[in-house]
Amino acid sequence: MNAPTRRLSQPEFIILVAFNFALVAFSIDSMLPALPEIAQALTPEAPNRAQLVLTSFVLGMGIGTLVTGPLSDTFGRKPVIFAGAILFVIGALMAGQAQSLETMLASRLVQGLGVAGPRIVTLAIVRDQYEGRTMASIMSYAMMIFTLVPAVAPLLGSYVIAGFGWRAVFYSFVLFAILAIGWLMLRQPETLPPKDRRPFVPQALVAATRECFSYRIFTLSTTVQALAFGMLFGCLSSTQQIFEVTYGRGDEFPFWFAIIALVSGTASILNARLVVRVGMQRMISAGFGLQIVFSLAVLFSGLTGGVPFALYLVWTTSLFFMAGLVIGNLNALAMEPTGHIAGLAASIIGATSTVLGVVIAAPIGLAFNGTPLPLASATAALSILSFTMVKRGLR
Numbered sequence: 001m002n003a004p005t006r007r008l009s010q011p012e013f014i015i016l017v018a019f020n021f022a023l024v025a026f027s028i029d030s031m032l033p034a035l036p037e038i039a040q041a042l043t044p045e046a047p048n049r050a051q052l053v054l055t056s057f058v059l060g061m062g063i064g065t066l067v068t069g070p071l072s073d074t075f076g077r078k079p080v081i082f083a084g085a086i087l088f089v090i091g092a093l094m095a096g097q098a099q100s101l102e103t104m105l106a107s108r109l110v111q112g113l114g115v116a117g118p119r120i121v122t123l124a125i126v127r128d129q130y131e132g133r134t135m136a137s138i139m140s141y142a143m144m145i146f147t148l149v150p151a152v153a154p155l156l157g158s159y160v161i162a163g164f165g166w167r168a169v170f171y172s173f174v175l176f177a178i179l180a181i182g183w184l185m186l187r188q189p190e191t192l193p194p195k196d197r198r199p200f201v202p203q204a205l206v207a208a209t210r211e212c213f214s215y216r217i218f219t220l221s222t223t224v225q226a227l228a229f230g231m232l233f234g235c236l237s238s239t240q241q242i243f244e245v246t247y248g249r250g251d252e253f254p255f256w257f258a259i260i261a262l263v264s265g266t267a268s269i270l271n272a273r274l275v276v277r278v279g280m281q282r283m284i285s286a287g288f289g290l291q292i293v294f295s296l297a298v299l300f301s302g303l304t305g306g307v308p309f310a311l312y313l314v315w316t317t318s319l320f321f322m323a324g325l326v327i328g329n330l331n332a333l334a335m336e337p338t339g340h341i342a343g344l345a346a347s348i349i350g351a352t353s354t355v356l357g358v359v360i361a362a363p364i365g366l367a368f369n370g371t372p373l374p375l376a377s378a379t380a381a382l383s384i385l386s387f388t389m390v391k392r393g394l395r
Helices: 010-029 032-042 047-075 077-097 101-129 132-164 168-187 202-214 216-246 250-264 266-278 280-303 309-366 373-393
Strands: none
Touching (some): 010 101, 010 132, 010 168, 032 101, 032 132, 032 216, 032 250, 047 077, 047 202, 077 101, 077 168, 101 132, 101 168, 101 309, 132 168, 202 216, 202 309, 216 250, 216 373, 250 266, 266 280, 280 373
């Protein structure tokens, strides 16, 4: 395939980057309306297990994150993205045909492994061509577009399910991947020439991992980020069931989720405006501190008479808002001592925090008992732990 040799215009490049980032969000959020039907079809005796369709995907993505960056340094950016896209499509097609939950989970794991390519290597393509404020500007615009995807994905997923059945959601992933990755392969030039490529040395990855975790701030920031991911993934796993079972509003879920996503998406804008004046550690502490207050309010309400729907909506929005305040800052703190191995360090942070986040989130989701209390209890406990670690450890 003959790729163009000149740099894309910034508007086209920004949209292209946003689309490739969005492949992850679309593969998670558009699945949410399908969970009740997946549970009925594949695990009717234990409907909570349908949540593992989400966490198995995230687990695969976390594992793939560890190696896709180094592989792209060896083979180039576009070949690794293309290989990841092929794996993603194979996993989606397998999931669409799955006749058991076990096959479905294995397929979603494959899908997650594949999506790590576009997720990680697209960022490397941005860095290959831009730096400093220009890179920050491009990423800001791309993330603004990306924010819209979680808002509309459940709604799109519900339309696909209504028209073609729940299995068609997986085929929509294939179409999305063909659009996003095909656009990149046709239009985006390779940004890492052969002369700048480095051999893939597993020992270097092991050595970099040891070095990263020798830094106290790296270890602490990555651990706290894993706790934040545990809260976020636990909420994503449970929220559709809470709408459906607890409040009887399953049909309204895509619309309310869109509002939650749009409101909480403003957290990144707020953080960008305040972090320079306030500092990363204070922003992180504020995010977890507010979450403690909201989670304890939900827990108290649930234990004394039930959680009103309006309170649940506010609390869920606050949880996603918290993620927007803390995760980027935790990443930045973890990266501070690792500038000389930044690419490997980014892969290690992403892989470790994502995999540990799934380990934390899976039992939270499976504990759903028809009320928001298991999720609220776990979120309150994790927020208190995170807040304490930040206040005592990040000095």
